[in-house]
Amino acid sequence: MKINAKAFSEIAHTVFAPIYPVIADQIVAATGITRGTCLDVGCGVGSLGAALARRTELFVYFFDQSEEMLDLTEHTIDENDLRGRAGTLAGEVGSIALPDGSVDLIVSRGSIFFWDDLPQAFREIYRVLAPGGQTYIGGGFGSKELKDSIRRQMAERDQGGDQGGNQFGDKMRRNLGPEMRARCEQALADAGIADSTIIHSEDIGLWIVIRKPN
Numbered sequence: 001m002k003i004n005a006k007a008f009s010e011i012a013h014t015v016f017a018p019i020y021p022v023i024a025d026q027i028v029a030a031t032g033i034t035r036g037t038c039l040d041v042g043c044g045v046g047s048l049g050a051a052l053a054r055r056t057e058l059f060v061y062f063f064d065q066s067e068e069m070l071d072l073t074e075h076t077i078d079e080n081d082l083r084g085r086a087g088t089l090a091g092e093v094g095s096i097a098l099p100d101g102s103v104d105l106i107v108s109r110g111s112i113f114f115w116d117d118l119p120q121a122f123r124e125i126y127r128v129l130a131p132g133g134q135t136y137i138g139g140g141f142g143s144k145e146l147k148d149s150i151r152r153q154m155a156e157r158d159q160g161g162d163q164g165g166n167q168f169g170d171k172m173r174r175n176l177g178p179e180m181r182a183r184c185e186q187a188l189a190d191a192g193i194a195d196s197t198i199i200h201s202e203d204i205g206l207w208i209v210i211r212k213p214n
Ligand SMILES: C[S@@+](CC[C@H](N)C(=O)[O-])C[C@H]1O[C@@H](n2cnc3c(N)ncnc32)[C@H](O)[C@@H]1O
Pocket: 003, 008, 012, 041, 042, 043, 044, 045, 046, 047, 048, 063, 064, 065, 066, 069, 091, 092, 093, 094, 108, 109, 110, 111, 114, 115, 116
């Protein structure tokens, strides 16, 4: 499913804006990685990667299959004064144009739900992950308070739309629920990745931390 880049950009800069700094802090706390290179897979308009770059010394590659999203990410790079510390890269998660073992931290928020072949995505992510590198891949809204506030705001928008109702709340429950967790666990097993942890809570969301041995 193709996401409308302009509509997503508007949401990322308004309703979703408070979640990215919170999630970036959670990533730094969980992985301890603050230097080297970071890949933000399915970066959208670059909000999470930019929040991470601002609180670390990481060089961030913003990666997305949508050229339109990457054009909007160029504005995010400028707005956050990240020229020289960031680059954009177009592509599909199943085939990332980066060398083996070249990325220290791979993050991804809200994109995994769109990936057609999860085992191939994990194999490719593991290939580009550097020895000692880690991932933080999944979905979430930072905290229960932020999630509830976003659910309310999105429900108001849904009511005003053609279909009415609470499509966003339904999607949120589906994406962050036990079935998605089980799909991720199966895909990690199919990809042959043994050293991973799943963080799954009402507060933080659903995140996969893979650690590649040194
Ligand atoms: C809901 S947006 C999330 C954007 C951003 N990570 C955020 O949290 O604001 C999902 C993004 O994933 C990208 N995407 C979806 N499937 C992808 C794939 N197979 N390979 C690369 N990017 C993908 C979409 O183009 C879109 O920009």
